[in-house]
Amino acid sequence: xxxxxxxxxxxxTEMGQEVTMRCQPILGHNTVFWYRQTMMQGLELLAYFRNxxxxxxxxxxxxxxxxxxxxxxxxxxxxxxxxxxDSAVYFCASGPFERGGSYNEQFFGPxxxxxxx
Amino acid sequence: KNQVEQSPQSxxxxxxxxxxxQCNYTVSxxxxxxxxxxxxxxxxxxxxxxxxxxxxxSNGRYTATLDADTKQSSLHITASQLSDSASxxxxxxxxxxxxxNLFFGTxxxxxxxx
Numbered sequence: 001x002x003x004x005x006x007x008x009x010x011x012x013t014e015m016g017q018e019v020t021m022r023c024q025p026i027l028g029h030n031t032v033f034w035y036r037q038t039m040m041q042g043l044e045l046l047a048y049f050r051n052x053x054x055x056x057x058x059x060x061x062x063x064x065x066x067x068x069x070x071x072x073x074x075x076x077x078x079x080x081x082x083x084x085x086d087s088a089v090y091f092c093a094s095g096p097f098e099r100g101g102s103y104n105e106q107f108f109g110p111x112x113x114x115x116x117x
Numbered sequence: 118k119n120q121v122e123q124s125p126q127s128x129x130x131x132x133x134x135x136x137x138x139q140c141n142y143t144v145s146x147x148x149x150x151x152x153x154x155x156x157x158x159x160x161x162x163x164x165x166x167x168x169x170x171x172x173x174x175s176n177g178r179y180t181a182t183l184d185a186d187t188k189q190s191s192l193h194i195t196a197s198q199l200s201d202s203a204s205x206x207x208x209x210x211x212x213x214x215x216x217x218n219l220f221f222g223t224x225x226x227x228x229x230x231x
Contacts, residue, residue, distance in 0.1 A: 004160070042223035043161075043206065091160050108160030 002026045004109035006092050012115045018080040021112045024073055025094030032075045033106060034060075034067055035091040043091070049075065050097055082116045089113050119144040121209050123222035130229055134197055138225045140190040140207030148210040148218070152181050152192050155204045155224070164192070164205075197229045 005024045013019055025032050034046040047057035052069040060067065064083070069075045079086055093106040121142045130136050140150070149168045153161035165174045165181040167190070173182045178195045194201055207222040 043221045045219060045221075093160070105166075106163075108162070110158075110160055 004092055004094050004107055006090075006109040006112050008112055009110060010113045010115075012117065013082055014117050015083055016081040017116075018078065019082045019086075019114060019116075021077045021090050021092075021114070023075040023077075023092030023094075023109060025075060025092070026107055027073070028096070029094035029107070030072075030097050031095050031106075032069060033093040033095075034075070034077050035093065035108075036088045037091060037111070038088045046077070046090075079114075082114075084116045087114055087116050119209075119211060119220050121207055121220045121222040123205075123207050123225050125225060126223075127226040128228070130197055130227070132197060132199055132229050132231050136194050136197060136227065138192045138194075138205050138227070140192070140209075140222055142188050142190070142207070142209045142220070144188075144209040144211050144220050146212040147185060147188075148212040150181075150183055150190050150210070151208045152179070152190075153206040153208060155206060157203070161206055194227075199229050199231065202227060202229045 004026055007022045031050045033048040036044050036046055044059055046059045047067040048055055049069050057067060064079055066078045089111045091108050091111045093108045095106040124139045147169055149166055151166040152164045154164050155161040164179050165176050167174050167181060167183045169185050180193045183190045192205055204224040204226050206224045209220045211218040
């Protein structure tokens with residue numbers, strides 16, 4: 001049963017600390033997405049990759065957020081320094097690339113609940 | 118501006134009853150529309166996907182409809198069960214490549230009570 005895995009599932013940290021979230025996409029999927037979800041905003045796309053290359057990270061605050069895919073089995077989202085307003089659930093999703101550019105087939109991980117005090 | 122609006126924001130129904138959730142969008146050019154179910158503490162899971170030419174699609178007790186002319190979609194849940202309690206998110210994809218082409222609604226929170 002292939003699924004996206006994310007670690008850690010929960011993270012509590014203090015303002016100013018570095019936070020790293022990890023995602024293992026489904027084997028064979030070549031697109032990876034990072035989302036943030038809050039009660040107020042719903043799901044927001046932060047960044048996405050195709051074949052490990054970043055295609056769009058316009059949803060990410062560039063001064064503190066960074067996303068990478070060191071290899072095909074690992075995607076990371078880092079926040080440095082973290083702030084209380086970063087408190088949210090961060091989801092990773094992966095999917096197969098469809099010719100024509102439709103990225104709508106996505107499989108979500110369980111999320112990382114981040115609390116910044 | 119490409120937007121997706123869902124209504125109602127929240128809904129409480131009795132177990133066994135039917136309900137309908139609404140999704141209106143202004144996304145253009147339209148590619149497809151997907152409904153996701155998100156249980157508390159979990160990631161969204163896809164329920165249905167519809168393209169421009171499809172008017173209705175079912176997945177068990179879930180039936181989605183699409184009116185591409187009025188840019189409206191609905192998700193009908195029949196004979197609700199306690200396990201249907203979740204948030205339902207409408208996602209519309211635009212026909213464009215090389216850019217962010219996904220637009221998310223903020224969801225409808227459904228609570229089914231015994």
